[in-house]
Each structure stands twice: as C-alpha cells, then as structure tokens.
Amino acid sequence: MLQFYQILKNKNGRVIVELDEQLMEIIINDYSLHQQIKNETQQTQLDEQKFQRRIVPFFLNQFMHWAKQMDYKKVECYLKVIHNRKTSKQQKWELGDLQKIFGPINSRTRCIQIETQQRWKEFLDQQAEMTVIMNNKIKDQQTKRKYIDAIPQLKQELDKKNPYHRFLSISINSKIDYKISTETCIDEHNQKEFEFFIENSDQEQDRLFTSFIQDDKESI
Numbered sequence: 001m002l003q004f005y006q007i008l009k010n011k012n013g014r015v016i017v018e019l020d021e022q023l024m025e026i027i028i029n030d031y032s033l034h035q036q037i038k039n040e041t042q043q044t045q046l047d048e049q050k051f052q053r054r055i056v057p058f059f060l061n062q063f064m065h066w067a068k069q070m071d072y073k074k075v076e077c078y079l080k081v082i083h084n085r086k087t088s089k090q091q092k093w094e095l096g097d098l099q100k101i102f103g104p105i106n107s108r109t110r111c112i113q114i115e116t117q118q119r120w121k122e123f124l125d126q127q128a129e130m131t132v133i134m135n136n137k138i139k140d141q142q143t144k145r146k147y148i149d150a151i152p153q154l155k156q157e158l159d160k161k162n163p164y165h166r167f168l169s170i171s172i173n174s175k176i177d178y179k180i181s182t183e184t185c186i187d188e189h190n191q192k193e194f195e196f197f198i199e200n201s202d203q204e205q206d207r208l209f210t211s212f213i214q215d216d217k218e219s220i
Contacts, residue, residue: 052168055150057093062131063123075119078112095167102163124155 004023009016019027064083067076082097101116132138132147157163 051146053095055147055154056095056098056164056167058147059124059128059131059150059154060093060098062128062135063120066123066127066131067119070119072115072119074112075116078109078116095164098164098167121155121158124151124158128154 004020006018007015008018060079064076064079067079082100083091083093086092086094086097101113101120105113128151129148132144135144138144138147157167160166
C-alpha cells in the first residue's frame with residue numbers, strides 16, 4: 001500500500017510529519033481555496049450590508065420626486081422640510097428620516113404625517129418598481145434587480161408596530177410602543193385643521209414648516 005505520509009514525532013499535541021510532495025500540494029491548495037472562499041464570503045456580506053443601507057435613501061429620493069410629479073403638494077412640502085433640516089453637507093436621505101415619518105404622530109402635523117405615510121404605501125404599491133426600471137443612473141441590471149427585490153421588504157415593514165425601526169437590525173428600546181394609524185386624513189375637516197396649523201404654528205418645527213411654505217408657495 002502506497003504511503004503518502006509518515007509521522008516522525010508526536011508529543012504534547014504537536015506532530016512532525018513527513019509528507020509526499022503531491023499530498024503537500026493538495027493540502028496547500030485546499031487551504032488556499034478555503035481561505036479564498038472565506039474572504040469572498042466576507043466581502044459578499046459587506047457588500048450586502050452596504051447595499052442594504054442604500055435602499056431607503058434611494059427610494060425616499062424617488063418618493064419625493066414622485067410626490068412632486070403627482071402634485072401631492074403637502075407631502076412634497078413635508079418631505080422637503082425634513083430634507084432641508086438635515087445637518088450633513090450632502091443632505092442625503094437616511095433610514096432615520098423614514099423612521100421619523102412613521103414615528104410618533106405629532107398632534108400639530110398629524111394630518112400631513114398620516115397622508116405622507118399613506119402616499120408612501122401608494123408609491124411602493126404602484127410606482128416604486130417603475131422608478132427603478134426607468135432610472136438611467138443605474139447601469140447594472142443586477143443592481144436594478146436587487147432594488148426591485150427590496151420593495152417587498154419595504155412593504156413588509158408597514159405591517160409592523162414600529163415600521164423600519166429594525167430595518168438594519170437596529171435595536172430599539174422595548175418600552176417604545178408606537179402604533180401607526182391608517183385612518184384617512186385628507187377630508188375637508190382635516191384640510192382645514194392643516195391650514196389652521198400653518199397659520200397658527202409657534203413651535204420651532206412648525207415655524208420651519210411655515211417658513212418653507214412661505215418661501216415656496218407652489219409647494220402648498
């Protein structure tokens with residue numbers, strides 16, 4: 001029987017072995033392949049994490065453009081206020097912006113916040129996929145496919161008590177118990193409430209909202 005290796009010394013958990021050259025090459029190649037697979041797997045995981053962080057900013061940006069095209073003035077205005085208040089130089093959309101939209105209902109902005117939530121659902125149902133398909137900035141078809149595949153993930157979050165608070169596996173305080181209202185908020189009564197809010201706002205957030213409306217009358 002052909003022997004490919006011989007144990008020369010075995011002591012205290014350490015072994016000295018004499019190997020056949022071919023067997024040595026097999027072991028080295030197998031180890032190198034294992035390391036390559038491990039490195040590629042780690043890189044794939046990092047790439048997926050990076051892409052996951054791009055999903056919400058991409059679709060929020062498309063959502064704001066769509067709201068403008070659909071002439072949803074109050075929704076467009078609300079999104080612009082959130083966007084303009086960002087302190088970063090690039091002013092990119094972030095997951096926290098979507099969490100704010102679906103966060104606690106502000107009694108003074110209740111109407112517009114609920115309408116924005118409803119329009120977001122409408123956007124995901126009717127237009128999100130088309131915005132990916134028609135986006136000329138995304139050249140890679142595989143990337144487009146990944147964005148389209150992410151849409152059901154965004155929809156599933158709407159059924160949760162705290163939408164998007166764990167979208168990136170972010171731990172949240174278990175004491176938080178927000179419940180998102182799905183009632184309609186675009187009837188005549190609520191429209192008057194919203195107009196009254198604009199005219200009588202006195203808190204910092206409200207002043208920013210009113211200031212923006214005055215600066216951009218076409219947005220309301």
